[in-house]
Amino acid sequence: MPSITTSSAVLLLSYFAASAVAANCNPSFDVAAGSDCITKCRQEAGVAMDKSFTLDPSSSSFISSLANECEKGTPSYTSYMTQSGMCMMKCSESEQADYGSREHADVCTWYSAHKSDSCSDASGGASSPSTSGSASSGSSGSDASSTASGDSAQQTIEESAANNVKLGGFVVSVAAAGIAALLF
Known part of the structure; x- marks a missing residue:
């Protein structure tokens, strides 16, 4: 009888350990979510695809x-x-601005650094640079990675700002077309 209880306990612990790993697939993702309206739009567009x-x-x-x-x-x-x-476009202007200037840039900066990760890497695998060899070579690889990541982040921020300007121009164009349609 004790062997059944022991094997059941081992099985139960294995289940919870596997659940804990699965429940925390991307533990380094720390971007604050945007508004409910923006999140709903992102989710609906994604699921439609x-x-x-x-x-x-x-x-x-x-x-x-x-x-x-x-x-x-x-x-x-x-x-x-x-x-x-x-x-x-149905969300408030401040919600759109937050997404365009902060959330999108932060999400894509994180994505750029982690796009090669997999759930099996969540405990530290692919997102950590290899440190085989001397300490100085691991350090320089980390510095180069940090610089590349910083450049990528800056590019993402600049592209996000450009997209925000384009979106603002689009809003003005749509509003002008709507007003013109109402007037004529």
Whole structure:
């Protein structure tokens, strides 16, 4: 009888250990979520393109979902940003500004640094640079990685600001067209 209890306990502990790993797939994601309106638009646009789309960092589909939002120049990026942007036009101006100037840049900066990660790496694998060899070589690799990441972050921020200006111009154009339609 004790062996059944022991094996049951081991099985139960294994289940909880596996659940804990699965429940924390991207533990380094620390970008503060935007408003409910913006989040709803992002989620709806993503699910319309891919049923496995999620904004839940603990999901194994999270990183691939962010590709829609952050891999510029792809058909999925264009479609996602068009669909989510049309929906975001219903959100307040301050919510749109927060997404354009902060949330999108922060999400894509994190994505850029972690897009090669997998859930099996969540305990520290791919997101950590290899430190084999001397301490100084590990340090210089980290510095180079940090510089590249900083450059990428700056580029993402600049592109986000440019997109925000384009979106603002689009809003003005749509508003002007709407006013013209009402007047004539």
